Amino acid sequence: MHRFSLAGRTALVTGAARGLGRAFAVGLAEAGADLVLVDLPGAPGLAETEAAVHALGRRTHTYAQDLARTEELATLADRIRTDLDRTPDVLVNNAGTAALERFNTITPASWQQIMRVNVDAVFFLSQRIAEHMIADGVRGRIITVTSKNALVAEAGLAHYNASKAAAQLLTETLAVELAPHGITANTLAPGMVDTPIDGEFPFDREAFESAYRERIPLGRYADPDECVGALLLLASDAGAYLTGTRLVVDGGVLADQMPRTRFMPPYRSALPPGGAGSEDVRP
Numbered sequence: 619m620h621r622f623s624l625a626g627r628t629a630l631v632t633g634a635a636r637g638l639g640r641a642f643a644v645g646l647a648e649a650g651a652d653l654v655l656v657d658l659p660g661a662p663g664l665a666e667t668e669a670a671v672h673a674l675g676r677r678t679h680t681y682a683q684d685l686a687r688t689e690e691l692a693t694l695a696d697r698i699r700t701d702l703d704r705t706p707d708v709l710v711n712n713a714g715t716a717a718l719e720r721f722n723t724i725t726p727a728s729w730q731q732i733m734r735v736n737v738d739a740v741f742f743l744s745q746r747i748a749e750h751m752i753a754d755g756v757r758g759r760i761i762t763v764t765s766k767n768a769l770v771a772e773a774g775l776a777h778y779n780a781s782k783a784a785a786q787l788l789t790e791t792l793a794v795e796l797a798p799h800g801i802t803a804n805t806l807a808p809g810m811v812d813t814p815i816d817g818e819f820p821f822d823r824e825a826f827e828s829a830y831r832e833r834i835p836l837g838r839y840a841d842p843d844e845c846v847g848a849l850l851l852l853a854s855d856a857g858a859y860l861t862g863t864r865l866v867v868d869g870g871v872l873a874d875q876m877p878r879t880r881f882m883p884p885y886r887s888a889l890p891p892g893g894a895g896s897e898d899v900r901p
């Protein structure tokens with residue numbers, strides 16, 4: 619497992635106060651990394667993430683920063699480098715925001731907020747940190763958390779879909795430009811993950827979730843923890859030859875454009891009756 623070890627390295631995770639960001643921070647700490655945690659000023663879960671990382675014996679530096687204030691991100695990266703006395707080895711552009719709005723109700727303010735956080739902040743933070751990695755001779759890793767929505771559209775999310783597609787392409791461009799410096803850049807594209815990101819969506823979450831589960835070959839939303847393995851692959855020596863790639867962690871959604879299994883005869887397992895898998899294995 620030494621290939622997955624991050625002992626002696628430092629990883630920066632944005633949006634670390636909850637959801638995927640917290641799971642990523644804890645997973646990176648389990649692999650041996652110290653953490654730089656970034657989230658909105660006053661983000662309620664940040665102290666909990668810090669405590670979880672400390673419980674694993676790893677150190678944290680925490681920064682309260684609204685990433686939508688893109689003009690401040692170069693200064694933030696400079697501060698982090700000064701405080702740590704080195705550039706983080708791994709940058710996880712995880713923070714993201716979404717709103718569920720029909721195309722004709724999206725306001726310029728809503729469009730801009732989503733673009734600022736999901737695209738502009740990803741680019742300008744990566745830009746400065748990559749410059750530091752080059753200057754410090756760090757063979758770094760940049761991982762941008764996009765979404766399956768970077769690859770396929772979903773109604774009510776025109777701004778979000780567009781932002782994730784942009785984040786994907788900017789990360790792939792960084793991969794090409796940074797390869798000569800030994801720095802990799804990849805995207806991790808989750809499917810549906812059980813986090814509070816859609817907490818303010820004006821919809822019946824329970825009804826949507828049960829309908830959507832039918833579309834997921836694995837039959838359920840992911841727990842945030844189930845995206846950590848993919849992140850560690852991209853962050854560690856195990857992923858040294860991966861760059862400019864998209865790691866989709868979606869329970870099979872994108873592979874199944876026609877949910878036909880629902881209309882096929884049930885598949886019966888050969889396991890003995892009563893044993894796991896002896897029932898119809900479809901969700």
Ligand SMILES: NC(=O)c1ccc[n+]([C@@H]2O[C@H](COP(=O)([O-])OP(=O)(O)OC[C@H]3O[C@@H](n4cnc5c(N)ncnc54)[C@H](O)[C@@H]3O)[C@@H](O)[C@H]2O)c1
Nearest residue numbers: 633635637638658684685686713714765810811813814815
């Ligand atoms: N949950 C899903 O189903 C899902 C699916 C695909 C992709 N994603 C992506 O995964 C990433 C994490 O999402 P999540 O589900 O954990 O969301 P979440 O809402 O639970 O967490 C997002 C975190 O980002 C922080 N954040 C938001 N705006 C910020 C800003 N302006 N400045 C600083 N921090 C800010 C929030 O405070 C929060 O802690 C996002 O990029 C999201 O688009 C999530």
